[in-house]
Amino acid sequence: MDADYLRFLPEPSRPGFVPPPGAVDAHCHVFGPAERFPFAPGRRYTPCDAARDELFALRDFLGLSRNVIVQATCHGTDNRALVDALVAAGDRARGVAVVDPDIGDAELDGLHAAGVRGVRFNFVRRLCGAVPSDALLGIAGRIERLGWHVEVYFEAADLIDLIPFLMRIPTPVVVDHMGRPDVAKGIDHPDFRRFLTLMAETDRTWVKISGSERLSAEGPPAYADAVPFARRLVERFPDRVLWGTDWPHPNMISHMPDDGHLLDLIPRVATDRDGRAALLIDNPMRLYWS
Numbered sequence: 625m626d627a628d629y630l631r632f633l634p635e636p637s638r639p640g641f642v643p644p645p646g647a648v649d650a651h652c653h654v655f656g657p658a659e660r661f662p663f664a665p666g667r668r669y670t671p672c673d674a675a676r677d678e679l680f681a682l683r684d685f686l687g688l689s690r691n692v693i694v695q696a697t698c699h700g701t702d703n704r705a706l707v708d709a710l711v712a713a714g715d716r717a718r719g720v721a722v723v724d725p726d727i728g729d730a731e732l733d734g735l736h737a738a739g740v741r742g743v744r745f746n747f748v749r750r751l752c753g754a755v756p757s758d759a760l761l762g763i764a765g766r767i768e769r770l771g772w773h774v775e776v777y778f779e780a781a782d783l784i785d786l787i788p789f790l791m792r793i794p795t796p797v798v799v800d801h802m803g804r805p806d807v808a809k810g811i812d813h814p815d816f817r818r819f820l821t822l823m824a825e826t827d828r829t830w831v832k833i834s835g836s837e838r839l840s841a842e843g844p845p846a847y848a849d850a851v852p853f854a855r856r857l858v859e860r861f862p863d864r865v866l867w868g869t870d871w872p873h874p875n876m877i878s879h880m881p882d883d884g885h886l887l888d889l890i891p892r893v894a895t896d897r898d899g900r901a902a903l904l905i906d907n908p909m910r911l912y913w914s
């Protein structure tokens with residue numbers, strides 16, 4: 625089966641930035657291997673195999689300690705590859721699953737035992753079909769007892785329509801990839817300001833400082849046009865930001881990012897030691913491990 629886009633770099637460069645001990649990559653995926661964990665029949669893209677042991681090798685190479693593995697659309701609601709990775713990682717990984725609205729409590733309990741701590745709702749139209757909001761709210765209500773959160777992925781221009789829905793979610797909400805701003809529009813564009821307002825007004829909203837490589841038009845290695853967005857979020861909401869590589873970078877067509885370069889963005893977006901400790905350790909440990 626051929627993948628639709630580039631394979632991840634097997635040998636990223638060694639970053640100049642040395643993460644503090646205990647640092648968490650809070651957004652990454654495992655894909656397949658397809659022979660063992662087939663991709664979803666209705667998927668919108670076919671990824672390259674990116675197995676758990678390759679993820680763990682990257683974690684160790686970059687000097688990171690833990691992973692948060694997020695279910696991606698290409699595996700649909702079949703969380704077996706995710707669970708396999710979580711079990712293999714032991715306490716060094718947590719997961720975010722995608723589940724069907726009619727999932728039973730026993731299955732949710734099983735996911736919890738494996739290390740799942742959240743469910744993901746995806747509103748990016750090119751990636752998956754829409755699920756009715758009542759069904760999603762039903763899931764959100766059912767996971768509350770487990771102390772889980774909801775992770776949401778959307779494009780910045782769609783936030784305005786999603787806000788009433790987000791307000792009805794009873795759990796913490798984690799927003800992927802900085803709310804996917806259009807960086808060409810600049811940091812003062814109303815779409816990004818709307819997201820900052822949401823963050824300011826709802827202290828249960830968290831954000832992933834990830835995806836600079838997909839948002840940037842200027843490209844590698846500096847991704848200079850995406851950095852101000854990340855820095856603004858880190859400066860304004862130091863205790864609700866999480867950082868992740870997004871390895872193995874699904875759907876990256878322009879180029880395949882070097883994870884060493886992505887690590888070197890960290891001191892540019894979190895410019896002091898306390899901010900980096902919050903971003904890389906304290907915040908993810910509080911959300912996923914407590």
Ligand code: 0GY
Pocket residue numbers: 653695696697698746748751777801870873874875
């Ligand atoms: C994208 C990127 C991603 C895809 C997914 O669930 C997914 O398929 O998350 C990503 O990992 O950031 O926008 O195509």
